[in-house]
Amino acid sequence: MTQQKKARRPSSKTLPKALTGIQGLDEITGGGLPSGRPTLVSGGAGAGKTMFGLEFLVRGATQYGEPGVFMSFEETIPDLTKNAASLGFDLGRLVAEKKLFLDHVAISRHEIEETGEYDLDGLFIRIADAVKRVGARRVVLDTIEALFGELPNPGILRAEIRRLFDWLKQQGLTTIITAERDRPDKLTRHGIEEFVSDCVIVLDHRIREEISTRRLRVVKYRGSTHGTNEYPFLIDEHGISVLPISSLGLDHAAPAARMSTGIDRLDGMMGGKGFYRGSSILMSGTSGTGKTSVAAHFVDAACRRGERCLYFAIEESPRQVVRNMRSIGIDLEPWVRKGLLQFHAARPTYGGIEEVLLLTHKHISSFQPSVVVVDPITTLLMVSTLNEVRSMLTRLVDFLKTQEITAIFTSLTAAGGDLEANEADVSSLMDTWLLLKTIEVGGERNRALYVLKSRGMEHSNQIREFVLTNDGLRLLDVYLGPEGVLTGAARMSQEGREKAAGTFRRQQLEGRGRELDRKRQIFEARMTMLRAEFEVEEEIIQQSISESKLLDAELLQDRGQMVRSREADTSAYKKVGSAPAARER
Amino acid sequence: MPTAKTRTRTQPRKPAPRKPAVWKLRLYVAGQTPKSIRAFANLKVLCEERLKGRYQIEVIDLLEHPHMARGDQIVAVPTLEIKLPQSVQRIIGDLSNTDRVLVGLALQQVG
Incomplete structure (x- = not known):
């Protein structure tokens, strides 16, 4: 009972659902197939119906504790086992563990003669017995319509199949009934869809422009909302994966955290902090503008922080990327060895765009990176139309955002084309758009980059020249000339001119300083002279002062002697005598 | 033995199967349903008429032996299995169409 509860996630109050475990399908159906009811899976030959049914049972048995019964009306058990092994499922083991029961229903027509009513x-007994043996909660009938070819009297057969479905419902078995679809206007060859009213899924395998794509569509799901689009799906060694075209709403989180671009001055151009975590960055430019180098810087910086990066190299082989980046001083190899960086190289021409998307999804889901680089997205246009690429990127960007993965998409712009117009149809998906270009001036090409947009942050509006050195990418100082930003030789000559002007100014300054010194020296010399003159004068004056004082004293003395000699009143002379003398002065 | 492709029910079958000395018949049923009872009665009558003393009927109730349905590849019931020297013939239904049963039993040529 507890196992059963695990499998029936109450995503919808009205309808219990059974998780299929098929990657992506449970998202589309909002929790799986209707629990305890039959679901019709219809599709043409080779559409993947049997694989769908098998995976449903295997996942049920291994992940949700729901054993299953597979009734095969076409393939023999050894064939089934072999086919399932190609999806990585070991049916033999599950059968041995009593989690799965396989039964091959073989009827050869030439043995059958109808002599009256039958049922x-x-x-029924076979299915009931098989269900009982493993305690099955899930049943797959693949493909029950085969009975129409083997048994006479379709009228009886139809009635019996309806009775079978009713019985399966009564037993509360979640059932998948597969059916061959040979005409586009009909779901099944014999119209058994009318007995299955709950859920109908159509699988499709079509080839367009030599590229095959498998698609899945939920045609009907009574009592439940479901995605109605055609979803591409893939069958590979890990089973089926369905790719939801996009999540139903734009409700992903918007982290405010920032992460460095790995280039200091580029961070500086974006408010000093770099990209938002979980944002999508488009980096477009003509060939040879250094898109991969900027991406490599970002990857390198992320790995340095111990974050995981996934690099989809669509045009170059991983080794080539590593080698080339080493030439600008970025060694990615240690990160690869440490398991922080994973490269995936796949030419989209090989599998078609949907497959690229699915593979991307799968790799991202299994590696759980915090940074993803797709280099470049433009190659995808080779295998698909612009519309499809756009829709694929929308889905990818959506997916990455829900996972809060920062992504860099590089885009190769055709030389001579309008850089900004070419990307206009994908750029609206992106949060940040870096444009790399070569500026052709004075017979040379120089690289430059600018931030065309960056949502939600202040960013520089300058076009910045950069050079790729042995030591990485370096943004240079900005030199503005009469015709915009100066680059290359023009920049250097401007630098030279500025240097010359600087020298001149310095020399002028130095000259003035020297003049000042000289003036000071003259001034000081004059000061010394003046002081010397002054001292001479001072001496003379002092001398004359002291001489006259001496004279005074002598005069007084002479008078005293005179008084004394005349015996006059000395005191009167002493008192008054000096005063008139002072006054006289 | 003609192949399945060249033969349908409406076409006459050509070389007649060799007849066994004793007909071994096995009737698969699922419980005592009106159909199975009818099938058994029809078979009994026919055998008494045409094969008196030269037949054995074994009735297998699949409800009691469900594994035999799988082992013997039974889907529809009632199924009558006739072991002929060169092949095994199966007839489904309640055996009310006597002519067809006789064809199956290699007792009658069609057409």
Whole structure:
């Protein structure tokens, strides 16, 4: 009972659902197939119906504790086992563990002669017995319509099949009934869809422009919302993966955290902090503008922080990328060895765009990176139309955002084309758009980059020249000339001119300083002279002062002697005598 | 033995199967349903008429032996299995169409 509850996630109050475990399908159906009810899976030959049914049972048995019964009306059990092994499922083990029961229903027409009324109790008994043996909660009937070719009297057969479905419902078995679809206007060859009213899924395998794509569509799901688009899906060694075209709403989180671009001055151009975590960055430019180098810087910086990066190299082989980046001083190899960086190289021409998307999804889901680089997205246009690429990128960007993965998409712009117009149809998906270009001036090409847009942050509006050095990418100082930003030789000559002007100014300054010194020296010399003159004068004056004082004193003395000699009143002379003398002065 | 492709029910079958000395018949049913009872009665009548003393009927109730449905590849019931020297013939239904049963039993040529 507890196992059963695990499998029936109450995503919808009205309808219990059974998770299929098929990657992506449970998202589209909002929790799986209707639990305890039959689901019709219809598709043409080779559409993947049997694989769908098998995976449903295997996932049920291994992940949700729901054993299953597979009734095969076409393939023999050894064939089934072999086919399932190609999806990585070991049916033999599951059968041995009593989690799965396989039964091959073989009827050869030439043995059968109808002599009256019959029913399918034989089949019922077989299914009931198989269900009982493993305690099955899930049943797959693949493909029950084969009975129409083997048994006479379609009228009886139809009635019996309806009775079978009713019985399966009564037993509460979640059932998948596969059916061959040979005409586009009909779901099944014999119209058994009318007995299955709950859920109908159509699988399709079509080839367009030599590229095959498998698609899945939920045609009907009574009592439940479901994605109605055609979803591409893939069958590979890990089973089926369905890719939801996009999540239903734009409700992903918008982290405010920032992460460095790995180039200091580029960070500086974006408010000093770099990209938003979980944002999508488009980097477009003509060939040889250094798109991969900028991406490599970002990857390198992320790996340095111990974050995981996934690099989809669509045009170059991983080794080539590593080698080339080493030439600008970025060694990615240690990160690869440490398992922080994973490269995936695949030419989209090989599998078609949907497959690229699916593979991308799968790799991202299994590696759980925080940074993804797709270099370049433009190659995808080779295998598809612009519309499809756009829709694929929308889905990819959506997916990455829900996972809060920062992504860099590089885009090769055709030389001579209008850089900004070419990308206009994908750029609206992107949060940040870096444009790399070569500026052709004075017979040379120089690289430059600018931030065309960056949502939600202040960013520089300058076109910045950069050079690729042995030591990485370096953004240079900005030199503005009469015709815009100066680059290359023009920049250097401007630098030279500025240097010359600087020298001149410095020399002028130095000259003035020297003049000042000289003036000071003259001034000081004059000061010394003046002081010397002053001292001479001072001496003379002092001398004359002291001489006259001496004279005074002598005069007084002479008078005193005179008084004394005349015996006059000395005191009167002493008192008054000096005063008139002072006054006289 | 003609192949399945060259033969349908409406076409006459050509070389007649060799007849066995004793007909071994096995009737698969699922419980005592009106159909199975009818099938058994029809078979009994026919055998008494045409094969008196030269037949054995084994009735297998699949409800009691469900694994035999799988082992013997039974889907529809009732199924009558006739072991002929060169092949095994199966007839489904309640055996009310006597002519067809006789064809199956290699007792009657069609057409």
